[in-house]
Amino acid sequence: MITIETAPIAGQKAGTSGLRRKTRDFMEPRFLENYIQSILNAIGGAKGKTFVIGGDGRYFNADAIQTILRMAAAQGADAAIVGQNGLLSTPAASHLIRLNKTDGGFILSASHNPGGIDEDFGLKFNMPNGGPATEAVTNEIFAQTQNLTSYQTMESPAVDLATRGQTSLGDMAITIVDPVADYAALMQDLFDFDAIRSLFEGGFRMAFDAMHAITGPYATTILEDTLAAPKGTVRNGIPLPDFGGGHPDPNPIWAKELMQTMMADDAPDFGAASDGDGDRNMIVGRGAYVTPSDSLAVIAAHAHRAPGYAKGLAGVARSMPTSAAVDRVAAAKGMGCFETPTGWKFFGTLLDAGKVNLCGEESAGTGSDHVREKDGLWAVLMWLNIIASTGQSVADLMTDHWQTYGRNYYSRHDYEAVDSAIANTLMDDLRAKLPTLPGQTVAGLTVSGADEFAYDDPVDGSHTSGQGIRVMFDAGARVVLRLSGTGTQGATIRVYLERLEEDPGKLHQDAETALADVINAANQIAEIADRTGRAAPDVKT
Structure with a gap:
């Protein structure tokens, strides 16, 4: 030494x-x-x-x-x-x-x-x-x-x-x-590999974009070598030091080629992607993108179809900015439901205590108690298991889900690399407004409540404060603002927008259109455009 x-x-x-x-x-x-x-x-x-x-x-x-x-x-x-x-x-x-x-x-x-x-x-x-x-x-x-x-x-x-x-x-x-072997064995214990293999053998087509990141070898071994998906199902499957010059974030912006494939007339039946280190996922069907919040809710509703979860779920947990879609499933099924700060570490005590089996974040992270991290390929295999069990397409699964539970229209707007001083001042000034907001009408919406989210862990009693500003409106709409902790320069202001729709005739709108008044209200309350000089967010997911 x-x-x-x-x-x-x-x-x-x-x-x-x-x-x-x-x-x-x-x-x-x-x-x-x-x-x-x-x-x-x-x-x-x-x-x-x-x-x-x-x-x-x-x-x-x-x-x-x-x-x-x-x-x-x-x-x-x-x-x-x-x-x-x-x-x-x-x-x-x-x-x-x-x-x-x-x-x-x-x-x-x-x-x-x-x-x-x-x-x-x-x-x-x-x-x-x-x-x-x-x-x-x-x-x-x-x-x-x-x-x-x-x-x-x-x-x-x-x-x-x-x-x-x-x-x-x-x-x-x-x-x-071998980085793959033990993980692959665990997946085989959790999912009905025979049913998924039969799906592929029957002509089911899939496109998986590994984004030249770590999931490539895992997806190739499990999907192509074990489950008989055709060679070429896994795209960009060789991990590269610079991810092939791409941005390994599985969302419609950075997985643009996959989205184009899945929106084409001859699209495969199912599409998916994972990120740099393999813990995030994107799910998309033929002509049907699934938001991470909706994906979590669908998994909660159907997890019992996978052998590893046949006994049902004890409970579910989501990060506070994630939509309340999973809450509605939990309430209908009588499961516990927990709302935590952003960060997978906050799910750990709940998982260890057996209070929840399924967790998710709006930032494309979903996982269960099989590990203590979110898991991109796990989520993909769960969707394949659900499709194999139900015989339904992604689009049909989403339609049935919304008709049963209602639709939580949802979008996240990211303002990236904002000057840190400007971002912090925006948040500080908004924080000071919170006591005066309830009762106000903004962009046609009435504010029913406003606060800064804090969390008391029900297992170890720890207290966590300052976890994002929430503005709630009548009729199941809300706006959440927080500064991201994942960037490396400046500050990213994340604005989360949500509205519940239960009218069966209004379940298939464009999300940005359905959220137009919520978007306007967020901009007016937080003065986003005026403060940042940005007419629009850098990324919408």
Whole structure:
């Protein structure tokens, strides 16, 4: 072990899920080492512990893993489990942590953010339950970054990450594992692979866009090699350090080619995509895009069709900005329903306590208690299982769902890379308005309530405040505004828009048209255009 003197580096505060900065920032001397040491200090050191390590293959992934291995070995870790070539999807890493009962894991990813030397990189620590570090641990990591004076590492040749099997670094044992095998076995336990295979053998056509990100090898193994989907079903299936120059965010904007395929006259029956680290998903049928909020609700209504969930769900949870569509399913089926802050870490206690089996976020994240992360490919397989069981198309499933539960029209408008001072002032001024809003009529809508969301965890009693501003209107409409914690420059203002429609004759409108008055009300109340100088959002999803 060698000790290197260092000093705190400003700005090493984790966002919604780990620390994300420009790749070149992580490549600066001491930046990565400081953050790794702060994580190790915050969890009581590495001595005697076993860690899972892997990432989405973006630029600098393998180099960062070598640094983690050297520092863990120098500080007395017993063992490390590493994905071959440094690759592990985030849900697969969570599964390996749980399967091997390790002391946690280091996941290298900036999720859906672009990759490359001039783009984004990220690192987060996951707990022994497989889930993201809790608020308490995240706060301790940040405190450590502010007081760090040294870090410990060792000088050694690079570990061979390409060859599966056993190796070592100092006294630390290292196992290089197939990144797909254990995850694929878990999926086979949860879903009716025979029924899905029969679907493909019967001529069912699918297009899966892996976006040159980590899910490519997982989707190819499971969909094409195991479930008999035709070769070529998985597109852009080879992970690349810069995601092929694309933006690995599975939404209609960045998965444009897939959307064009699915809206064509000769479209496949089913389309899907996943993101940089494999934890997000997009679901689309022939001519029918499914919002993440609706996808969560449909899964809640039909999860019992998959063998792993045949007994039904104990409960469901959603992040606060996610639409209330799943709430209506839960109420109808007598299930528990929880509303949490944004960030998968807030679902962890509910999952561990058995209060919920299904969780989802409007930002294209859906998952269950099989791991402690959202899981893109899991959601895709669940939809395939539902389609195989019901014999219905995506469009028919959505129509039936809305007729049964009503439709929560929903859209998210993102104003990206807004000057941080402007964004914070907008939020501060809106916060000051909250007590005066109830009773006002704006854009024809009457405000029924306004607050800033806070959460008391029903399991561990922890309190989390400042989680987004909510403005509720009569007739089941609302606006939510919050600043995103996933960007790397400036601030992203996210505006979430929702309206409940129960009239059977109004269930098939364009969402932006159905939400027009809610959009106008949001702009007037928050003065978005005036404050930002933006006539329209950068992205609508």
